[in-house]
Amino acid sequence: VALRDELLFGRPDRLKVFVSSEMRSGLFDDERVAAAAAIEQTGFHFAWYWERDANAGPYSSEAVCLGHARTSDCLILLLATDLTPITRMEYQEAKEAGAACFLLVHSGTELSPEAADFLKREMPHLTYKKFGSATELQSVIVQSLLYHAVQTARRHQLQRRAVMSSSSGSVGTGGLT
């Protein structure tokens, strides 16, 4: 078996964006589908969400979700009031695997104290935005993904430029690094 995903410096064809949220109540049923549509409209990302992408089979849904969260490039977590244990784990897995995490909170609801604590603690590690409707969610997703793509590319560019500066012996890089 080759170590198939180990593509040094290579990019996969599409970036995988995991759509995470509480599902049992059906609160975000429409928003999840809308989120996936916006993600895939870019042409550069594909959305992974349970309703469409999980294969039927005799294995644990939790393990499948965590596995996909862990191997995603980005995670979009839709939040109303509280995090369920599984969404919390999905976030943790994605964060630990180095994925970019976006926490998008429904503006018409109030966060529980636990969710507010979570947000406060995780704020430095994620992009936090609010939305009021499925349409606004789509706008905020496209804006966030674009911002993330550009920041990633710029960071790479600045690192390279800093290397060039030090190797060519030119003057210091000021605020570049």
Next chain:
Amino acid sequence: VSREQSPDLERQVERALENTRLTERLLELAATGGSVAELVDSELGEIPLNEPLGGTLKDAIEHARAAAKAGDSGESVSALAALAERASAVGLLEVAAVICAEARNLATELGLNADASDLANLENVTGLLALHVEHLAAAERAFSAGAVLARDSGAVDLLGATLLNLCNVRLIQQQRDEARRFALESLAAYREAEDREGQAKLLLTLVSIALDQGDLAGAEGTLEDAASLISKLRNPGLTASRHALLGQCLVTRENLSEAEREFQKALAAARRSGDLLKEASVLQSLAAVAHDRGFPTLAHRRLISATNFAASHNLIGHLRVLLGSLARAEHHAGNAVATLRYANQALELSQATGLGLVEAKALLGAALVDNDRPEEALEVLRGALPPSVDGVQASEIPMEELGRTLHNFVVAHRQMGTIDEAEPEVRNFLRLLPQRFQAELLELIAIGLHSAGLNPERATELLVESVGLRPAGERAWACLVSAAQLDGGKGATAQRLLEIALASANAEGQEYLVVQARNDLALAVAATGATDRAISLLETNAAAAESINDRISLQLASHNLAETYRRVGRAEDAEREARQSVDLAQQLGDSHALAGAYVQLGLVLSDAAQFEEARLSLEAAQETAPEGKSVVAMALSGLAGIALGEGRLDDAVKLYRRSLSSDRDDAVHTLERLLGLCEALAAVGNRRSFNVCLQQVVDLAQKEPLGERLYFGLPRSARRWADQGRLRIAGEVLAVVALMGALDWSKNEGATEEVDGESHLVLGMVAIAQELDRQASRGMKSETTRRAIESELARHLDTETLALLMDLLETAVAAATGSEEPDADG
């Protein structure tokens, strides 16, 4: 993940490398016979051997000679061959080689009396030994000779074995059709011999071939046939292979936890069988499946353990692959030094065996890039590229490997600062790559060229070519991301890309990308002064957002409309939009957007001299997002501007300093704050601090393409000095403006007409001329300023360039006479 290669593993790998080189020499003896004793006595005798044999190579040879003396017969040849096979299977390759050589000498002595099947057996063992050290040509020769001898002697079981081994050689060479042909011939031989183990082996080989060809259903079907046969045989080696192949089928089906279980069963069976090669293969698969399941630490631990195993048993083929995998795993763990070490060792093994050289060079090149050693990287990567593309068909080379090599090649050029040399070298290979790879490479070169300021026109052409190579559904996004990377999305190239993005998103019905493209295009065209079009684009976005009640897009449109109106002096419109932006951000509960909106409202009100409300708005921004350092810095900068406008100069200096210490991430904002601080320091007459700040402006402007701001901002400092009667200093500052303009002009020489027409040199000269004119009209001695400019320029320029610049200045002064002073915001 361990960050260091353990000394044990390092020693094992080194030893395996030495053994490989030694075995290469012994292999020659094994295949031809000859003076074993001489070589052993002179050089090799004292080499210690692994368990279970132990002792030295010389001891093992004594055993072999003793075995040979049992009788000078064909049976002795067979006995020696069997001994060599056992030695080879437990990794004692040196022993196996010398025993083969002794057997070969004995067979030669026997001449015609030697039994063909004994000789066939010897050839087969020699071939296995060669295969063990990945000497494919020698292995193929031996197996072919063995197959002929086996067929002649009617030893159908041996015929099956040699044909199966030929099949394996073809599999390694990736000649799958040939491999399948040998496999089917071998199966026929085993059936004729009624050798059920042989048949089972063959079925498993057919499974492997089917998997290699992507025929999962075929693989699973054959595996079922093999399973029923194997269950009756109770052969742990075959059981191991069955579980391992089932594991591979499950990996292909992405059922990774079941695959893990099958590999664990395979490992247990492989250990029972004592087959080292099988055990190494399964260890390798276990590392891979851990990686695929997203457990990098476990994968790394398993890789280390598999590598240790392969190295300690001289399993060269496995070791070569595992070192490459370890290099990749270390790269993913962020350990560049270990990546380089393993990549180097993988290449050494490839060079020793002659296998996988291109892949190993590509890997080492990547590792050198990762270690910021671009010069060596380029040399190694050139060795990984096809020597010529003439007549090469795309199907003949592995695309992904070539794509990655070229990608690293371009990155190495960027590291070297020779990105302009990348395109000619890469261009030849482009046609061999799928269009997606071509597009990515061109984009990488173009952005490199653009950010290095080497050839902006070519960069634009390459970006447009790159976009054309992408599928229609990807174009808009690719343009949006590329444009945002170029001069903050504001230059001519960015504008062109954004036009393409808008057209493409419209054509593809990507409504959210249309909104984004319109927004970004509006900002780009506004930066060129085409504010009417910018406003029209933003108003379209605002109307569209309003119609679907999308407050997020509406807030963005309002924010940008306010900025654009502000720029053209439509103060009332700017204020209306800025207030709407604040209102929407409040509704959305987005504190970051709200803080930004407050900053903007503060600046709009400040422009309108409503300083009290402006101050409140900027303070609200600080309170709304105290953790947002960029917003806080912007608010402080805005407050500093108010202080400067109100003549509270010390406050202005303090606020600009606080703004700069809050955030220097964005070069453009940093420049604006430095220019503000320069002006405030000039206004208070603090020359020493002013000079320090001016130097920072110059340093930053030399590194970043910062557009026109410098040419409007610095003359304001000169004006402050002049207003205090310090005309010499004013002249020195204006000379810096001229020098920076000349520097930008020289960078853009030969660039597009648009860049020439708008060149910063002209802007700078106009600004200087206007200041001189202002001084003259206010009765100041502008000639003093002019002389100071000239003498400062003379310190930096040769006579000819100085004369050229002064002529240009005179022209600008003549043109500026009677004109108004520059707008404060440009």
